[in-house]
Amino acid sequence: MLISEDDALARLKVGDLVALPTETVYGLAGLALQAKTVRKIFELKGRPSSNPLIVHVNDVSGAKNLAEFNDLAIRTCKIFWPGPLTIVLPKKDLIPLEVTAGNQTVALRAPNHPVFRGILDRLKQPLAAPSANPSNRTSPTTAAHIAELFGDKVPPTVDGGVCTVGLESTVLDLSSDRPTILRPGMITRKDLQLALGEEVLLAPHIIQGIDKIYQTTGAQSPGMSDCHYAPKTPLFLHAGTKQLLESAELSREDLIIVCTAEEKNIIEQKDFSCLALSISGNGEEIAHNLYSVLIEADKKKSRRLHLIFSQKPEGQNRAVFDRLNKAAVRSII
Ligand code: AMP
Ligand code: MG
Numbered sequence: 001m002l003i004s005e006d007d008a009l010a011r012l013k014v015g016d017l018v019a020l021p022t023e024t025v026y027g028l029a030g031l032a033l034q035a036k037t038v039r040k041i042f043e044l045k046g047r048p049s050s051n052p053l054i055v056h057v058n059d060v061s062g063a064k065n066l067a068e069f070n071d072l073a074i075r076t077c078k079i080f081w082p083g084p085l086t087i088v089l090p091k092k093d094l095i096p097l098e099v100t101a102g103n104q105t106v107a108l109r110a111p112n113h114p115v116f117r118g119i120l121d122r123l124k125q126p127l128a129a130p131s132a133n134p135s136n137r138t139s140p141t142t143a144a145h146i147a148e149l150f151g152d153k154v155p156p157t158v159d160g161g162v163c164t165v166g167l168e169s170t171v172l173d174l175s176s177d178r179p180t181i182l183r184p185g186m187i188t189r190k191d192l193q194l195a196l197g198e199e200v201l202l203a204p205h206i207i208q209g210i211d212k213i214y215q216t217t218g219a220q221s222p223g224m225s226d227c228h229y230a231p232k233t234p235l236f237l238h239a240g241t242k243q244l245l246e247s248a249e250l251s252r253e254d255l256i257i258v259c260t261a262e263e264k265n266i267i268e269q270k271d272f273s274c275l276a277l278s279i280s281g282n283g284e285e286i287a288h289n290l291y292s293v294l295i296e297a298d299k300k301k302s303r304r305l306h307l308i309f310s311q312k313p314e315g316q317n318r319a320v321f322d323r324l325n326k327a328a329v330r331s332i333i
Contacts, residue, residue: 003156004145005115009122011156017041019117019132019146021160022111023231024169024185025139026085026146027056027129028155029116035096038128042098044153044162047135052101052130054086054169058120063108066126072196073174077116080196082112084160084165085187088173099128102117103177106256115160131168136227138294145295145328166288167319172200181206184319191294209325228326229291233300235305237328241266244306255302257293261305263308272304283316288319294327 003011006277008018015037017030028045031038032055040050055064060077067073067089091106100106111117111129120127131139133149140146143159170185172192180190180201192200231253237315238244241263244256256274258264260281267274275293297305307328311319 001154001156002159005119005158008158009119012048012119012127015040017044017155019140019143019155019157020113020127020129021114021115021163022056022113022129022166024111024167025141025163026132027111027116027127027158028132029056029119029127029129032096032099032126032128033096034057035098038096038098038104041128041130042148042207044155045130045135047130049098050101051106052103053099053130054107054171055095055099056109056111056116056127057130058110058117058118059084060110062120062126062284063110065092065097067091067106067108070174072179072198075107076172076174076179076192076196077110081110082117083110083144084112084167084169084185084311085109086169086171086183088182090173092174102111105173109169112161113163116322119158126321130149136230137172138229138231138291139168140295141288141291145292148295148299154279158331160291164224166291167323170240173203184322186284186316186319188315188318189317206322209322214302227329229323230293230327230329231294231305233298233302234329235294235303235324235327237306237308237324238306240310241308244308245270247306249304250306251303255297255300255304255305257297257305257307259309259311263310268294273300281311283311283320286311290323 020029022077061236065244086109088105088107095106132146143157147154170187171183172274182203206289256267256272259277261279264276311317
């Protein structure tokens with residue numbers, strides 16, 4: 001059901017959940033300081049209670065009574081907020097442990113979408129808002145996706161158009177001595193290092209995820225145990241058109257997803273069905289289209305999805321690769 005911003009505000013005030021647009025993906029929003037509401041978010045998503053939520057505010061002043069800010073955190077927010085960057089800081093007592101999955105740290109973000117910001121302004125309270133999808137499934141980047149993903153459990157939704165970024169925020173841990181990226185996003189390690197003038201680390205699980213997928217041939221990807229962002233149709237990753245076309249895994253009932261116009265040409269010449277994530281392989285363009293193409297691909301009811309990802313997992317493509325790695329059942333890279 002689509003609702004107005006006024007209606008969303010009224011529902012949020014009484015502790016109900018609504019889906020709201022952000023520039024990254026649509027969020028399933030509820031009052032962050034109300035444990036009962038926070039529990040409803042976990043329930044509707046089927047999200048494990050061990051997976052903490054991001055708390056959304058409009059600016060640093062709105063966040064200062066929620067977390068212990070240090071100088072670097074204030075500087076980071078001045079540069080990157082509002083925008084697709086979440087920071088993790090030691091939490092203050094106001095934040096219920098339900099939000100942080102029992103952790104003493106809290107994740108905070110100021111989204112850059114006029115609808116979300118307008119609602120935060122009028123509500124004068126922070127909102128917890130994980131992606132508006134059932135846990136582990138593809139994230140929604142349009143209001144229509146939310147209805148498709150939730151079926152008869154669809155939350156009331158404010159339609160704010162297509163999400164401009166299309167991929168979840170970069171998560172940067174600023175709670176310890178060394179700034180560390182916990183989840184790669186469109187704001188890259190290089191962007192952060194250049195702007196902050198400090199070395200920024202990548203969490204070991206990000207590096208290991210990438211190494212694993214490049215080292216294993218035909219082995220199970222970490223996506224199998226750590227399944228996330230996944231379409232219903234099994235998704236297989238490949239390093240290039242040649243590997244895919246020679247693969248014993250490929251059949252005529254499969255759908256192939258590519259990242260460049262050149263790959264699309266090659267695949268279509270062989271008479272396979274094909275969807276493209278971008279023309280040139282640019283990370284920002286691939287990220288913008290990734291979830292909508294996966295959701296569209298799911299609707300075609302193919303036997304399998306094969307995604308050719310020949311880009312280096314660096315810069316913005318690191319974030320794309322991180323999501324693909326988790327969404328794929330198996331990597332044949
Ligand atoms: P989502 O809301 O679905 O985009 O996911 C939020 C993600 O933010 C979680 O899965 C964690 O990776 C990260 N996150 C949230 N809170 C914390 C926290 N307190 N410490 C570390 N990471 C967090
Ligand atoms: Mg999510």
